[in-house]
Amino acid sequence: MTAVTIALPKGALLKETVLRLQQLGIDFGAFLESSNRLLRLSDRSGRYEGLLVRAQDVPVYVAYGQAQVGVVGFDVLQEKQLPVAQVADLGFGYCRMSVAVKGDSPYRQVQDLPAHCRVASKFVTCARLYFDELQLPVELISLYGSVELAPLTGMAEAIVDLVSSGRTLRENGLVEIATIYDSTARLIAHPLSYRLGRNGLHPLLQQIQSLSATGSGASRTS
Amino acid sequence: MTAVTIALPKGALLKETVLRLQQLGIDFGAFLESSNRLLRLSDRSGRYEGLLVRAQDVPVYVAYGQAQVGVVGFDVLQEKQLPVAQVADLGFGYCRMSVAVKGDSPYRQVQDLPAHCRVASKFVTCARLYFDELQLPVELISLYGSVELAPLTGMAEAIVDLVSSGRTLRENGLVEIATIYDSTARLIAHPLSYRLGRNGLHPLLQQIQSLSATGSGASRTS
The missing domain is CATH 3.40.190.10 (Periplasmic binding protein-like II)
Structure with missing residues (x-):
């Protein structure tokens, strides 16, 4: 089975995104360490790869299919106007x-x-x-x-x-x-991958949507 | 006499820019402090105001005349294509x-x-x-x-x-x-201000040009 790649946004939404994925046993905690220089990371199961990119670049990687899933602010989606499937409002990062x-x-x-x-x-x-x-x-x-x-x-x-x-x-x-x-954080997916739903993509998206707030990292700074 | 406003670029060119201006007695050293949150600063003489902005925004502030003088990389000038006077190659930030x-x-x-x-x-x-x-x-x-x-x-x-x-x-x-x-750091000026040369602008530009390297901050990181 090919790994599902998830694009995570640097900045204000990163911590909450990592914490929510950890609830599903998908651990990209290394991205939160201040000394981290890694931009790509496989989780322990090898079923998921995390891609750490600038928030503005998340919909780019998802639109081009380099990531099948991404988390990004609605503001970025509005600004970039790229062809990605908006799957769910995650409710944090207001x-x-x-x-x-x-x-x-x-x-x-x-x-x-x-x-x-x-x-x-x-x-x-x-x-x-x-x-x-x-x-x-x-x-x-x-x-x-x-x-x-x-x-x-x-x-x-x-x-x-x-x-x-x-x-x-x-x-x-x-x-x-x-x-x-x-604006809040949105769960997005590559349109074709979303339609095909290979590699357990649909259950993954449903699990991410159904997670409750962790109570952390939910607001931006300015 | 109205103050001359100088736009300084955040990032790789900031330190050398501040050090060179200090050689002329224009002290914006506070911009280098890690705790600094100020974006505008008057020097002790009150004749100069420093504006700390993103490198990409330096030519914008200079083109609109909000700063009469700016220091910015040639790469940014090439990318932004804005109407500013390119006064001199400062030689650092290669x-x-x-x-x-x-x-x-x-x-x-x-x-x-x-x-x-x-x-x-x-x-x-x-x-x-x-x-x-x-x-x-x-x-x-x-x-x-x-x-x-x-x-x-x-x-x-x-x-x-x-x-x-x-x-x-x-x-x-x-x-x-x-x-x-x-690419290297360039000294730029607002075109009309440069033509009129009020408030001692020409001597200032000549002094900045003629400064020698301080031997610091002269390279970028990546």
Whole structure:
């Protein structure tokens, strides 16, 4: 029997993902060790292989069939728009995609934003779809990190970013004026593998779905 | 006099950038402290403000004029293609953009790669330009990290990635088959600010250019 490959996301969702798989006896705990440099790991039974990749790359490996199963945030799925089967909402890793402005901004709702104003984001696909839907033309600025700096320096009027606890926004004097969607961790599968269901894929997916929360690692940091 | 804002890149080029500015009495040493959470900092004279951003975001802040000066790798400039003035090659942070394949790959040079093979990269703009120039049609797979995993899992025949010491390639059994370009840290400026030269911008740029190496932080890690 060929091993089933599971793509695990580095970052905020990793710990809870590893803990849940451990409940099924699939042990990728080595990925959690701070000294870990391994990106591939077989579990003890040899029936499962874990692939540790950046969260944004999970749907890529699953879409290309290099992994049959993956765990990733809904936010990443929305942004990447890749052909993967969304199997289940795993319920952990809650955060929301929000529009935020400076606390002293005159704009208190999205509809107040002036046409052609600048909006900075790491999620430009999401931001473009959202503002297109509202028929509000904005200039999107694509950033890789620290998006909260854009309104503080005056580069953008608003940002579109993931918010979990809201701490980063508060520390930078920013306020949310709209929620675009809520995000949680999703279980995804390679569409063809999902249809064929070889190597015990369906029972595995059902077991992962039916796991209860471990009460750990369930929130993101910013 | 308005402060001149300098955008500094997080990551491999930060230490050498901070050390060189310190030689001019512009002290952003706080950015190097491991506990640092500040993204903006004024130097003691109040004449300079430092903006600590992701390397990929440095040309964005400079192109939009939120920073008049920036330090960033040539690789990022090539990838982002933004309107900034390239003032000088600072000579440190050497690395190269390479094409690499598995050690046991039958392809020993780029011209051997079959048409429509898959190439994974974090630098898809660069990769597209390169293969277009060679008139070799390839399917590019955009990844965010651990690009070396793509040929190991069989997702791609080749990768386009930054190589410094070559350690990551060696550890993963990959070999370089072509160099696309060599990269070093570059001094960039906002085009209009550069033309106008207000607030002592030209002397500052000349001083940064003329600094000698500090002998530290001059290579990248992978």
